[in-house]
Amino acid sequence: MLVVEDIHTYYGESHALQGVSLEVKAGEVVCLLGRNGAGKSTTLKSIMGIVSPRRGRIVFEGEEIQGRPAHWIARHGIALVPEDRRIFAGLTVQENLDVAQARRPPGERRWSLERVFDEFPMLAELRDQDGGTLSGGQQQMLAIARALVTEPRLLLLDEPNEGLAPVIVQQIGALIDRLAETTTILFTDQSVPFALKHASRGYILQKGRVVYQGSIETIRNDPEVQERYLSVA
Ligand SMILES: Nc1ncnc2c1ncn2[C@@H]1O[C@H](COP(=O)(O)OP(=O)(O)OP(=O)(O)O)[C@@H](O)[C@H]1O
Numbered sequence: 001m002l003v004v005e006d007i008h009t010y011y012g013e014s015h016a017l018q019g020v021s022l023e024v025k026a027g028e029v030v031c032l033l034g035r036n037g038a039g040k041s042t043t044l045k046s047i048m049g050i051v052s053p054r055r056g057r058i059v060f061e062g063e064e065i066q067g068r069p070a071h072w073i074a075r076h077g078i079a080l081v082p083e084d085r086r087i088f089a090g091l092t093v094q095e096n097l098d099v100a101q102a103r104r105p106p107g108e109r110r111w112s113l114e115r116v117f118d119e120f121p122m123l124a125e126l127r128d129q130d131g132g133t134l135s136g137g138q139q140q141m142l143a144i145a146r147a148l149v150t151e152p153r154l155l156l157l158d159e160p161n162e163g164l165a166p167v168i169v170q171q172i173g174a175l176i177d178r179l180a181e182t183t184t185i186l187f188t189d190q191s192v193p194f195a196l197k198h199a200s201r202g203y204i205l206q207k208g209r210v211v212y213q214g215s216i217e218t219i220r221n222d223p224e225v226q227e228r229y230l231s232v233a
């Protein structure tokens with residue numbers, strides 16, 4: 001479904017991604033692991049068209065998408081939930097969803113607001129509350145819901161569990177498991193435990209390069225790899 005081939009992405013002169021390649025097959029849940037600054041967000045932003053790789057190819061559903069603008073990519077089946085969530089603080093939960101819905105492509109509709117509120121009962125209760133008043137966990141749920149109403153076939157989640165209480169992390173994990181039945185998912189994390197539960201395989205990035213690919217269990221059973229490339233959970 002997604003093939004990233006040897007991409008090089010820069011911020012000015014800074015060479016953030018130095019030849020990243022990865023693949024996500026339809027129906028898979030894949031995790032991109034790595035420490036602070038490894039290039040996880042830059043990889044997702046490159047796929048989403050928020051930053052453009054200077055070299056390399058990104059092929060989504062058979063079509064080259066590198067260099068396309070983010071709004072084009074969003075309309076063609078990919079959604080990103082960014083690390084900082086980007087909820088509109090002055091808009092209500094309902095309005096945040098309405099704004100996102102206005103951007104969805106024409107065609108088959110899987111995520112009506114009704115279905116969203118079924119999946120996220122918490123958001124239904126908060127629908128008239130301003131985004132700025134939500135807790136971190138509630139904002140993360142809203143950010144994921146907002147991505148879903150754009151009808152993605154590939155969902156990119158940037159550190160979806162970061163800074164959240166264990167009980168919320170568990171809810172996010174359960175949500176990923178349910179979404180995985182219908183949506184292909186690529187998410188990032190800094191350590192192994194969450195990925196081990198919710199992803200079928202993974203990649204480790206370090207300094208803008210892929211240093212490992214394979215099963216998450218192999219990483220878990222290799223303390224040296226964890227110590228060298230990952231954060232302690
Ligand atoms: N807007 C930017 N301008 C300049 N350099 C940047 C920018 N964003 C990221 N970088 C640099 O690019 C490299 C990769 O950063 P990136 O944010 O992709 O890492 P990350 O793996 O997502 O880290 P984190 O776990 O902290 O989110 C880092 O060296 C970072 O300092």
Ligand SMILES: [Mg+2]
Binds near residue numbers: 040
């Ligand atoms: Mg990041």
